[in-house]
Amino acid sequence: MAERPRRRIPEATVARLPEYLHILSELDDSIEHVSSDQLAELAGVNAAKVRKDLSYLGSYGTRGVGYEVAYLVYQIRRELGLTHDWPVVIVGAGNLGHALANYAGFMDRGFPVAGIVDVDPAKVGTVIGGIRVRHVDDLQTVVQSRKVSIGVVATNPAAAQEAADRLVAAGVTSILNFAPTLLSVPRGVSVRKVDLAVELQILGYHEQRRSVPSLSIVPGTDSSQSASA
Amino acid sequence: MAERPRRRIPEATVARLPEYLHILSELDDSIEHVSSDQLAELAGVNAAKVRKDLSYLGSYGTRGVGYEVAYLVYQIRRELGLTHDWPVVIVGAGNLGHALANYAGFMDRGFPVAGIVDVDPAKVGTVIGGIRVRHVDDLQTVVQSRKVSIGVVATNPAAAQEAADRLVAAGVTSILNFAPTLLSVPRGVSVRKVDLAVELQILGYHEQRRSVPSLSIVPGTDSSQSASA
DNA sequence: CATTGTGAAGCGTTTCACAGCC
């Protein structure tokens, strides 16, 4: 039962579905249903937004009752493609690569670290988060043997483009880039960039505005609480 | 010269200004002017967007010529509040806190790490990135003596809310949260959240769509390359 | 009768297109 809702889901909704999923997964097992109000409260968003978001998955709620948690979890997982794991490979075994490899959230949420590679021979062979660091020349082997389609660039900015090129050559089709560099990749490869310093600069902007009370009241501030907004 | 443009800058623009600044800072010193086309190319965005964004700072370009790099850098820095450094304090000396403390990009871009604290006595006293880890009870001292207004939560999810509470109590007014937890903070405190697993899940969604060729063509994919979009 | 699902309004962002200016 339940047809495939082959609709195109708005990008903003896609960015929130993982949040809902996470919240639902952490709910007490005794809770069978949630209303859009409750979920909205937990996610820190508006209830209408929750309903609209969930409506893109299909009509899986029950009027007067709410959404059945287990079923909703299943539907979101399916829509996000989380019915199976997506092994990832990390390029760069520096501090950030280290932290990412050890980050339990990746494994827990369906993204096991299939491998870590580095150019530096001194790092090759060391073990991080239970995984032996391999040389970047072995990238293709790792990607192909473990069927990896997502790569993480955790190198310094100067090495980021080469890391991306190697990932693409090895067959990766999605890249999460932590280097403050615009990667150039062939059409058909997706890139998401997370720039830690940019996040601080955005906060800095708001701090500064706070201290220059230009006019009247300090704005109620940002209770949005999400970088992708 | 140059009046204060006390306009309110759209949030989307604020998120891009740090990118422009970064690009401009890395330009060869011999380059005196950039056009919106060139800057757009380097930032991976549309030229009209660059012009609109920069127009919120005031009219600092020259028609037929472009923008003077040095002056534009100055204006963006001023608008972002980067005329002085913003020391930050990191709560959590685990893998992520470790990586962040060592991340050169923070210091380089005006956010020196004023301190790192942890609850674990075993970690207190160790040195990370040249900074001695202090006990979380010393948070207030660090915040006040170093005039810190931005805190970074790099704890595990269970400890994140307490970390935030302590930061707020110590006087911090902006928080960058890396824990997958919705923080509850008093009005007037800004929070930005970066959830590493969510970024992967968004990529996973696109990967999955790619493999289900639902209809016709695989969409040209995401050349947006930014998580805040 | 509580709660969903959704048209329609509202709002912020992007893009177009071109007048204005150096």
Place this chain on the structure above:
DNA sequence: GGCTGTGAAACGCTTCACAATG
């Protein structure tokens, strides 16, 4: 001629408000 600055159109996302319904 080349490039900025910006109204206006187009777009996408959010929120409202309420009819539909278990």
